[in-house]
Amino acid sequence: MYTLYGTQGTGSCIIEIALQRCGVPWCQVDACSWEDTPGSEALARVNPLKQIPTLQLPDGSVLTESAAILIHLGLVFPASNLLPGDRAQVIRGLVYIAANCYSAIGIIDYPERWLASADQAMQAQLIAGARQRLHLAWDVFADQFAGQLFASQSVPNALGVMAAAVSRWAGGRDALQQSRPEFAWTLAQIDIEPLVAPVFARHWPDWAAQS
Known part of the structure; x- marks a missing residue:
């Protein structure tokens, strides 16, 4: 097990x-x-x-x-069907999210780990810079990986599931709604996929209630 x-x-x-x-x-x-x-x-x-x-x-x-x-x-x-399609690009996308989006979110959530002795104003500057970098990373992701998120027309692969989940943090999805609305719509379709939706609803009940 x-x-x-x-x-x-x-x-x-x-x-x-x-x-x-x-x-x-x-x-x-x-x-x-x-x-x-x-x-x-x-x-x-x-x-x-x-x-x-x-x-x-x-x-x-x-x-x-x-x-x-x-x-x-x-x-x-x-x-x-977690890795169908162009496997090299799907794997690249998974590592991209880990390297660029996860890392920025870690700074936003825990600035004290990176500026332990800094005052709140300096930590706020770090958070703002990390958030700006995160939103840029999502824009680049949308431009490069929008066609790599599905195993078939409606079933998301591992990259699609990971993108839909991680984009919920630190304002990523809201930023995409403004900068890349078509891509944000694609992520919303993954949110409601039959196997994805109940898991997301359990993890983010407030989000599910708003959908």
């Missing part, structure tokens, strides 16, 4: 969807780095950085990094 470490409103939702697509047995341990719980203690034993999502495979080995987990599952379970 696969064991997924994660919590509500985080990137663990992406791996939940992927595991369902793979049709494998799995369980979840509620865990995150910002709460001291038995789950977070268990997470620290398998991933000292306490990053989520973390996935423990049936053989006991551990995978971290959302992009790496999705690539592994897509390769091991090709029928899941």
Whole structure:
């Protein structure tokens, strides 16, 4: 059985969807780095950085990094349609989100990790710069990867699911509504895909209520 470490409103939702697509047995341990719980203690034993999502495979080995987990599952379970289409570009897109969008969101959420001794004004400047960079990264993503998000006409691949989830953070989706409305509409179609919608609704009930 696969064991997924994660919590509500985080990137663990992406791996939940992927595991369902793979049709494998799995369980979840509620865990995150910002709460001291038995789950977070268990997470620290398998991933000292306490990053989520973390996935423990049936053989006991551990995978971290959302992009790496999705690539592994897509390769091991090709029928899941997580990596169809131009595989090189899908993998490139997964790594792009991890390198450019996730990293900027980490700065926005935890500026003190990067400017530990700075005052609030300096931290606010860092957040503003990171948010500007994040929105630029999404614009570039929309221009380069809009055609790489689906396994078929209506079924999103791993890249589509990851983009739809991560764009919900730090104002990414709102910025895309203004700068790339057609792409934002595409992401909204992924939101309502039958396997995606209930997972997203559980992770972001307020968002679901507004949809």
